[in-house]
Amino acid sequence: SQQGEEDPQALSIQEGENATMNCSYKTSINNLQWYRQNSGRGLVHLILIRSNEREKHSGRLRVTLDTSKKSSSLLITASRAADTASYFCATVMEYGNKLVFGAGTILRVKS
Amino acid sequence: DTGVSQNPRHKITKRGQNVTFRCDPISEHNRLYWYRQTLGQGPEFLTYFQNEAQLEKSRLLSDRFSAERPKGSFSTLEIQRTEQGDSAMYLCASSHKGLGSPVHEQFFGPGTRLTVL
Numbered sequence: 001s002q003q004g005e006e007d008p009q010a011l012s013i014q015e016g017e018n019a020t021m022n023c024s025y026k027t028s029i030n031n032l033q034w035y036r037q038n039s040g041r042g043l044v045h046l047i048l049i050r051s052n053e054r055e056k057h058s059g060r061l062r063v064t065l066d067t068s069k070k071s072s073s074l075l076i077t078a079s080r081a082a083d084t085a086s087y088f089c090a091t092v093m094e095y096g097n098k099l100v101f102g103a104g105t106i107l108r109v110k111s
Numbered sequence: 112d113t114g115v116s117q118n119p120r121h122k123i124t125k126r127g128q129n130v131t132f133r134c135d136p137i138s139e140h141n142r143l144y145w146y147r148q149t150l151g152q153g154p155e156f157l158t159y160f161q162n163e164a165q166l167e168k169s170r171l172l173s174d175r176f177s178a179e180r181p182k183g184s185f186s187t188l189e190i191q192r193t194e195q196g197d198s199a200m201y202l203c204a205s206s207h208k209g210l211g212s213p214v215h216e217q218f219f220g221p222g223t224r225l226t227v228l
Contacts, residue, residue, distance in 0.1 A: 030213040042115070042202060042219035043154070088153045092214045097167055098144065099217060101153030 006089060010106040019076045021105040023089030024069075030092045032065055033099065034074050037086045046074075046087075081111040113137060115220035117203050123226045124193055131189045132223045136205030143186050144217060145178055146202040147171065154202055160186060161208070193227045200224050 007022045025032070031050045035043040049056045049065045049072065056063045062075040076083055086106050090099040116135045124130050136143045141162050146154035157176070158168045162183035172178075175193075180186040190197055201224075204217040 031215065033216065035219075040200075040222075040224070042221045043204075045216045045218070048215055090153075097214055098156045098159060099154075099214065100156065101146075103151070104153050 006087070006102045006105045008105060009103070010108070012108045012110065013079055015079060015081055015109055015111045017079055017109075019079050019083070019107055019109070021074045021087050021089075021107070023072045023074070023102055025072075025089075025091045025100075025102075026070065027091075028094050029067070030094050030096065032063075032072050033090045033092070034061075034063060034072075035088045035090060035101075037088065037104070039085075043088065076107075079107075079109045081109050083107060084109045115203055115205050115218050117201075117220040117223050119223060120221060121224045121226075123228065125228050126195060127192055129189065129191045130193060130225065131187055132201055132203075132225075134186045134188070134203030134205075134220060136185070136203070137218055138184075140205035140207045140218070141183070142206045142208050142217075143180055144204040144206075145186070145188050146204065148200045148202055148222070149198075157188075190225075193225075195227050198225055198227045 005024050033048045034046040037043045047058045047063050049063050060077045065072045086104045088101050088104045090101045118133045144159040145157040148154040156169050157172050158178050160180040175191045178188045200222045202222045203220045206217045
């Protein structure tokens with residue numbers, strides 16, 4: 001069963017705009033990760049945030065984590081057409097040994 | 112290319128046939144994972160290996176599914192007596208996990224898309 005739920009399910013924006021995706025989960029975690037998947041391809045790791053961290057940046061990506069609300073958000077700033085993809089959050093539970101993925105957000109960036 | 116590779120990339124088979132997929136992980140990685148992904152969903156964990164030992168299997172992995180990782184290198188996933196519900200993308204991932212450290216970044220292969228007619 002999947003642990004997380006992403007919101008929205010789909011998002012369509014213009015190039016240059018910011019995109020925000022949210023993820024909620026159910027159990028205590030060790031860390032939360034975001035992955036990108038281009039159509040029909042494998043997943044690419046974007047960023048990892050540990051349970052004792054609140055915010056993390058990587059290039060145009062900003063991730064926040066609120067463990068009290070069991071939620072995370074991924075912000076992509078100044079989006080590009082190449083950012084068009086599905087984005088998944090994945091959690092690792094305390095003492096867990098695997099990733100538990102949500103259903104993903106489909107992002108479309110129009111040029 | 113030193114990434115994770117999977118073969119074949121696509122497999123079409125008839126119901127009742129057996130299929131086998133192969134995954135070659137990044138060479139220095141001690142962990143290898145198999146996931147299954149259906150359309151519109153995120154990947155679901157199937158099983159993982161630490162070196163050659165299979166340490167966890169999901170309830171999704173029925174007795175028709177078997178996975179091996181001989182010598183702790185490549186891995187195979189076999190599905191016997193395939194059913195239409197087995198149609199999915201099968202993803203392999205690898206990572207290096209130190210003793211006592213949490214699971215972190217995993218490196219995924221391109222997947223094998225299985226279609227059961």
